Amino acid sequence: MGLSWEPLRADDAHAWAAHTAAVEAADLTGENYDADDLAEELEDTQIDLARGTLTARDGDVLAAVAVLRHSATASPEDRVYLDSSVHPAYRGRGLGAELIRWAVRTAAPLSAERFPGAPVELHASVHEANTGKAALFEQEGFTPRRWFFDMKRDLPADTVPPVVAAPDGVRIVGFDPAAHDAAALEVRNEAFADHWGSTMQTEQTWRQWFTGTRAFRPDLSYVAVAENADGTDEVVAILLSQYFAADTAVTGIQEMWISTIGTRRAWRKRGLASALIGAALTEAHRQGFDRAALGVDADSPTGALGVYQRAGFAVEFRTTRYVREL
Known part of the structure; x- marks a missing residue:
């Protein structure tokens, strides 16, 4: 059975939590979230759940997830933050690149509805150990702009x-x-x-x-x-x-x-x-x-x-x- 592509749903908190746990077990970025944390994310007013999220589903499993979160205000640009991840069992199939390309196509039209006329930037943060993900963003036209320490x-x-x-x-x-x-x-x-x-x-x-x-x-x-x-x-x-x-x-x-x-x-x-x-x-x-x-x-x-x-x-x-x- 192939993967189906559709937005996140309001009742996806548990499936999303299982996805993030699998990703963290592989990537070790220090990010852990439970279903209650992600239920709160699903209610974020800076996210258009129907049009600003995308998942690849294999039955009940979220194989890939992408979320676009808009700035609270345009100061002066709308910095749209992309949070994307691919379940370790589904890597190597081009899903990560597809998520990024979807975000590039989607972010500007959604931003224009929130902040008409404002410039738009698409942002993504990558852990230093995730060199493959960094290379993927560079391949898709992103440039490293700033560095942050935990x-x-x-x-x-x-x-x-x-x-x-x-x-x-x-x-x-x-x-x-x-x-x-x-x-x-x-x-x-x-x-x-x-x-x-x-x-x-x-x-x-x-x-x-x-x-x-x-x-x-x-x-x-x-x-x-x-x-x-x-x-x-x-x-x-x-x-x-x-x-x-x-x-x-x-x-x-x-x-x-x-x-x-x-x-x-x-x-x-x-x-x-x-x-x-x-x-x-x-x-x-x-x-x-x-x-x-x-x-x-x-x-x-x-x-x-x-x-x-x-x-x-x-x-x-x-x-x-x-x-x-x-």
Whole structure:
């Protein structure tokens, strides 16, 4: 029986989870997702499920999967992210190339409906160990544009992470969704405005994927609050954390993922990120986490790589962002 090509379905979470587990077992990229994680992905408003996804099916098995995720806003271009994978048992049949070619044909027309007149770029991230996938993207007209590091830091049970003091006039406090959510969105958008490939988040996408996602851990998230001259408080830096139970189920390691660290421009170079990281590491250690991890642009203009290295993080692996202008 041949493969059938059709979009992802709203009830595909379990089949998709089985697919991602098989892919991860072969590729070892550190990405583990369970059916609940992927059910959340299937509800993403930045994905057109009917027209912006494609699967190759062999009965109940997803042999290949591709998903196009549009930017929250056009800033000024729509950076459409392609997430594509082929089940190890079905590799070597040209399915990966077909997924990429479909994405090239599909992304621009869908983008034109969301952001009329905006330029369109198709982006894809490839783990450094997956040289075959990298070669495939280059063969299909993509060029390597940027590099990112995944960094990790162990949290030994017998070693308490050092406390990093905040500068005078600033308090590090736990994230309170009711009190800090709106201000944190403002800080995030300002902090990342000069970061390559960053997109301004809307209230909807912020709450869907930052502070409303099932992986979000407000108890491991913090804000830096400064007192203004008029006595009012202002959130000037943020740290948001997530936890993926699917990772622990596979690896046995309880890992805190620091998903977002950002500081308002006027407050940079004052040690706020270090103070926030110190607070998060201390709480993660208290809760029994084994490790902390984060991702960073290798060429971040803020010097973030050095900040993370001083906090004890070391590079685990590198990913390459491939881009094709459409």
